[in-house]
Amino acid sequence: MSEVCIVGYGIVSALGLNKDENLSALINEQTGIKAIKILNTVHKNNFVAGEIHKTNKELAEIADIKNFDEYSRTSLLAIIAAKEAVKISGVNLKDNIKTAFVSATTVGGMDKTELYHNSATPQTNNSFVISDYLNDHTEKVCKILGIKHFATTISTACSSSANAIMLGARLIKSGKYKRVIVGGADALSRFTFNGFNSLMILDKQLCQPFDENRRGLNLGEGAAYLVLEEKNTAKENNRTIYGKVLSYANANDAYHQTASSPNGEGATLAMTQAINNANLRTSDIDYINVHGTGTPNNDDSEGTAIKNIFGDNPPKFSSTKAYTGHTLAAAGAIEAVFSIFSINNGIIFPNLNLKTPIKKFSFSAEKNLIRNLEINTVISNSFGFGGNNTSIIYSK
Amino acid sequence: MDLYINGISAISPQKTFKQDNFLTEPVNYTDKILKCINPDYKQYINPRQLRRMSNVIRMGITTAKDALQQAENPEIDGIITGTGIGCETDTEKFLKSIDENNESLLTPTAFIQSTHNTVGSQIALMLNCKKYNMNYVNKVGAFESALLDAELLFNDGVKNILVGGLDEMTTKYHYLRYLLDFWKKETINSLKLFDTKTKATIAGEGAVYALLSNQKSKNTLAKYIAATSFINLDNTELNNELNEFLKNNNLTPDDISVFIGGNTGDVEADKQIDLVYNNNFPDAVYVKYKHLTGEYDTSSAFAFWLAANIIKRQEIPDVVNFSNKKSSKIKYVLIYNYHYYFKNNHNFILLSDA
Numbered sequence: 001m002s003e004v005c006i007v008g009y010g011i012v013s014a015l016g017l018n019k020d021e022n023l024s025a026l027i028n029e030q031t032g033i034k035a036i037k038i039l040n041t042v043h044k045n046n047f048v049a050g051e052i053h054k055t056n057k058e059l060a061e062i063a064d065i066k067n068f069d070e071y072s073r074t075s076l077l078a079i080i081a082a083k084e085a086v087k088i089s090g091v092n093l094k095d096n097i098k099t100a101f102v103s104a105t106t107v108g109g110m111d112k113t114e115l116y117h118n119s120a121t122p123q124t125n126n127s128f129v130i131s132d133y134l135n136d137h138t139e140k141v142c143k144i145l146g147i148k149h150f151a152t153t154i155s156t157a158c159s160s161s162a163n164a165i166m167l168g169a170r171l172i173k174s175g176k177y178k179r180v181i182v183g184g185a186d187a188l189s190r191f192t193f194n195g196f197n198s199l200m201i202l203d204k205q206l207c208q209p210f211d212e213n214r215r216g217l218n219l220g221e222g223a224a225y226l227v228l229e230e231k232n233t234a235k236e237n238n239r240t241i242y243g244k245v246l247s248y249a250n251a252n253d254a255y256h257q258t259a260s261s262p263n264g265e266g267a268t269l270a271m272t273q274a275i276n277n278a279n280l281r282t283s284d285i286d287y288i289n290v291h292g293t294g295t296p297n298n299d300d301s302e303g304t305a306i307k308n309i310f311g312d313n314p315p316k317f318s319s320t321k322a323y324t325g326h327t328l329a330a331a332g333a334i335e336a337v338f339s340i341f342s343i344n345n346g347i348i349f350p351n352l353n354l355k356t357p358i359k360k361f362s363f364s365a366e367k368n369l370i371r372n373l374e375i376n377t378v379i380s381n382s383f384g385f386g387g388n389n390t391s392i393i394y395s396k
Numbered sequence: 397m398d399l400y401i402n403g404i405s406a407i408s409p410q411k412t413f414k415q416d417n418f419l420t421e422p423v424n425y426t427d428k429i430l431k432c433i434n435p436d437y438k439q440y441i442n443p444r445q446l447r448r449m450s451n452v453i454r455m456g457i458t459t460a461k462d463a464l465q466q467a468e469n470p471e472i473d474g475i476i477t478g479t480g481i482g483c484e485t486d487t488e489k490f491l492k493s494i495d496e497n498n499e500s501l502l503t504p505t506a507f508i509q510s511t512h513n514t515v516g517s518q519i520a521l522m523l524n525c526k527k528y529n530m531n532y533v534n535k536v537g538a539f540e541s542a543l544l545d546a547e548l549l550f551n552d553g554v555k556n557i558l559v560g561g562l563d564e565m566t567t568k569y570h571y572l573r574y575l576l577d578f579w580k581k582e583t584i585n586s587l588k589l590f591d592t593k594t595k596a597t598i599a600g601e602g603a604v605y606a607l608l609s610n611q612k613s614k615n616t617l618a619k620y621i622a623a624t625s626f627i628n629l630d631n632t633e634l635n636n637e638l639n640e641f642l643k644n645n646n647l648t649p650d651d652i653s654v655f656i657g658g659n660t661g662d663v664e665a666d667k668q669i670d671l672v673y674n675n676n677f678p679d680a681v682y683v684k685y686k687h688l689t690g691e692y693d694t695s696s697a698f699a700f701w702l703a704a705n706i707i708k709r710q711e712i713p714d715v716v717n718f719s720n721k722k723s724s725k726i727k728y729v730l731i732y733n734y735h736y737y738f739k740n741n742h743n744f745i746l747l748s749d750a
Contacts, residue, residue, distance in 0.1 A: 041499060042499045113491075114494070117491050117492075133480070135537075148626065149637075150624070152537060152544075154531065154532060155482070156513045156530065157511050171548070174548055190499065191494065194502055195504065197499075198502040198504040199508070251527065252520045252525060252526050252528075253526070254524050254526050257514070258508050384513070386516065386517025387520065388513060
């Protein structure tokens with residue numbers, strides 16, 4: 001039975017523009033959530049976010065793109081992360097192995113679209129309209145990397161890139177492809193900002209996931225990609241294997257369009273199925289990177305799911321969203337990279353800003369950075385609007 | 397693995413929803429946008445919920461329910477949807493309110509419903525389905541991605557999957573692309589789309605959901621065999637991939653009795669489809685459909701509905717038949733769609749009789 005190996009990864013987030021900067025910030029317990037500088041919103045001074053303090057022009061320079069104003073911010077982030085992933089993997093995409101590409105986003109090039117959409121003088125520069133499409137960034141990355149054959153884009157709100165990783169793994173396990181690049185990207189936009197604000201689930205201060213007094217989430221932006229290869233292909237090419245995608249599951253809450261069910265049903269199903277699909281016992285899980293947005297609803301629902309499955313003594317868990325903010329579609333992939341960091345470095349990154357653990361649970365998220373651990377198996381959760389719940393298990 | 401289409405439902409600009417007749421009364425349009433003929437949605441959706449739903453959500457829920465009903469309501473193991481622009485009406489509504497209210501005191505309804513996976517999740521809610529639920533947004537390859545995903549699920553042992561492709565067309569969306577020459581400038585009769593010798597095409601919309609099953613039943617219309625999607629290939633590579641795709645399914649080009657092309661009436665872009673047809677399937681019946689539906693990202697879902705019905709009824713409606721041929725026994729049908737404006741995304745779907 002083929003195994004899905006992670007042979008490369010790339011990431012850009014509020015913590016840094018590449019994997020080293022991200023790992024460094026995580027270890028130094030340095031949050032990336034801060035004042036909003038780039039996004040032009042009236043709410044700028046009232047909120048904090050995991051914004052990347054680089055203009056599109058600066059991002060384009062990093063991405064080595066000349067005509068930056070033809071690219072949406074989401075595309076630029078995707079290109080930076082995808083390029084890093086391929087570079088780290090050492091893969092030559094011109095070799096004779098067919099490579100598929102699965103990306104994900106929630107709003108795509110909305111950062112560009114919203115600039116012109118209601119303008120009295122409609123934009124006739126077609127880059128605006130083209131970046132409207134959710135798969136625009138997918139096509140741009142494929143063009144730049146030289147990917148042909150199958151490329152697709154998933155959009156299931158906050159679980160999007162986790163689902164992209166899952167599809168990539170399934171394509172490899174089915175034997176259809178020996179190599180798939182997977183991940184996702186989302187840039188901040190007024191659309192998203194105002195959308196979440198209208199739902200009243202934004203925290204004006206630094207968010208406090210899994211805290212009794214949490215107020216909501218902080219938004220973030222970013223992109224991350226993994227290069228997945230089937231095990232024999234990885235070995236034949238002497239790749240460094242950073243981890244494996246061991247198993248995965250997707251389940252639907254079928255409860256409400258945006259709220260998660262209070263009994264954590266969808267989350268329970270997703271985690272349970274992922275554990276069963278891996279032929280593991282609950283005691284085999286070393287760490288959970290929770291979805292942990294910091295909203296009253298999510299953390300309650302997810303905490304309940306953890307209790308349903310693991311009882312009162314779950315594995316160590318933490319939310320890294322207090323570092324990056326909620327990066328929406330990119331979250332699953334960004335947190336996949338963080339899971340790989342945990343596995344390779346034996347470190348559990350803290351759930352920042354935790355003061356009072358949620359009272360109804362007998363367990364709490366990890367407040368402190370913990371080193372020198374044997375971390376072999378990590379569950380990463382991503383739960384999206386529309387009750388879309390995905391859990392992925394990464395292993396050594 | 398053999399997969400069966402046990403129910404399939406289409407809402408389109410034609411009389412396709414719950415009709416006994418098969419495109420015997422084609423509807424002609426001179427409008428800029430071919431809008432769907434809407435059924436009485438109250439029969440499928442609670443009026444209180446209906447009120448808030450944009451048309452794409454209504455179309456999706458209704459065709460999903462109808463497809464399920466046709467298949468006698470099996471328990472489903474998943475819902476997979478493809479959409480190009482998702483809930484565009486709600487997206488525009490929210491964008492407008494942001495500007496009009498200067499980002500203040502906004503109501504969340506439009507935002508909530510604007511997420512592209514709203515249709516799939518609303519269907520899950522209606523059916524109380526807690527199983528796999530996925531949503532593809534890959535423009536012209538979105539529906540094919542959904543089919544591919546379904547194939548993978550069936551390999552893992554599921555029994556019934558609801559697969560759909562849908563898009564709505566809005567005035568605003570249409571207008572912004574009008575400025576970029578996406579659409580024909582002259583007024584035309586939609587049914588005569590392929591007589592126009594100009595570039596660009598006409599806009600449309602539609603929704604199709606199908607119930608795919610690993611078991612044949614008395615309701616089976618056709619077999620779904622496979623789908624594939626490519627980007628960035630030149631014509632030589634495309635030809636090789638196409639032949640390999642057929643070979644992997646134990647077929648040669650000669651086996652194809654009906655070729656359904658996603659011709660748009662764009663005189664330049666259609667050359668590509670003609671090329672693939674002439675090079676590989678010159679003896680197949682040449683079927684076209686976008687003069688019935690207009691162009692939109694997931695129109696190949698309509699082609700899928702068309703193919704399933706052609707196979708079931710063993711007849712090709714005159715209005716879609718663009719060759720002087722008839723086919724005696726219709727066994728294998730190949731759908732080819734590619735993006736006429738971006739010219740980079742080639743998609744194939746293969747069906748056969750059951």
